[in-house]
Amino acid sequence: MTKRTSAKYKLDRRMGENIWGRPKSPVNRREYGPGQHGQRRKGKLSDFGIQLRAKQKLKGHYGDLTEKQFRRIYAEAERLRGDTGENLIGLLESRLDAIVYRAKFVPTIFAARQFVNHGHVTVNGKRVNIPSYRVKEGDVVQVREKSRQLAIVMEAVASSERDTPEYLDCDTSKLSATFVRKPALADVPYAVVMEPNLVVEFYAKN
Known part of the structure; x- marks a missing residue:
C-alpha cells in the first residue's frame, strides 16, 4: 500500500x-x-x-x-x-495515476498509484507501471483485459460519487480513457x- x-x-x-x-x-x-489539541481555537x-x-x-x-x-x-x-x-x-493532471483516478477506474488516488504500480494499466497498448508517467494529448489509457473484473475496478465504475471530466474521453465498456487535452484549473473537478x-x-x- x-x-x-x-x-x-x-x-x-x-x-x-x-x-x-x-x-x-x-x-x-x-x-x-x-x-x-485539535479543538483549540485556530489563530x-x-x-x-x-x-x-x-x-x-x-x-x-x-x-x-x-x-x-x-x-x-x-x-x-x-x-x-x-x-x-x-x-x-x-x-x-497529466500524471498516469491522476488519469486512472479521474477516469474512475479506481475509487481513490491512492488506489490509482498502486493499480498502476501493479501493472494493470496500458498506455497506447503498452503496459506502463510508473504512476508519474506523463500522459500526452491523444494517448489512450486502458485497464488491461485480465484486470477488468477486479472488485476495485467494478466498484469504482459503478460508483456515482464522481463524474469524469471533459478533458478525458472515457469509454466505460472498454475501460479506456483518451487524454484529450491538458486541463486548466477550472476544468478539474x-x-x-x-x-x-x-x-x-x-x-x-x-
Whole structure:
C-alpha cells in the first residue's frame, strides 16, 4: 500500500476540508484537527501559513507525492510558457495515476498509484507501471483485459460519487480513457477550492 493510506483522512482533518469529497471523510462529522489539541481555537494564519496550506492541500490531493517530486513538477511548470499555476495543474493532471483516478477506474488516488504500480494499466497498448508517467494529448489509457473484473475496478465504475471530466474521453465498456487535452484549473473537478497561485507565491519566496 502507499505510505499515506492509513493516515489519508488525517490530512482532511488537518486542513479542515474534505479534500477528495469522500463520504467517509471525518471532516463530514467534525471539522477540527486530529489529536487532543485539535479543538483549540485556530489563530489567524500568516501569509506564509496560507501559502503553505495551499501547497499542502494541492500536494496532498495527488496522494503521497514527496516534496522533492512536487518541487520538480513546480520547477517544470515555471519553465513552461504561460501561467505557472495553470501549468502546474496541467502537469499534475497529466500524471498516469491522476488519469486512472479521474477516469474512475479506481475509487481513490491512492488506489490509482498502486493499480498502476501493479501493472494493470496500458498506455497506447503498452503496459506502463510508473504512476508519474506523463500522459500526452491523444494517448489512450486502458485497464488491461485480465484486470477488468477486479472488485476495485467494478466498484469504482459503478460508483456515482464522481463524474469524469471533459478533458478525458472515457469509454466505460472498454475501460479506456483518451487524454484529450491538458486541463486548466477550472476544468478539474476538485472537491475543494485549490489555489495554485498561492503555491507559486510560496515557492517564489522559499
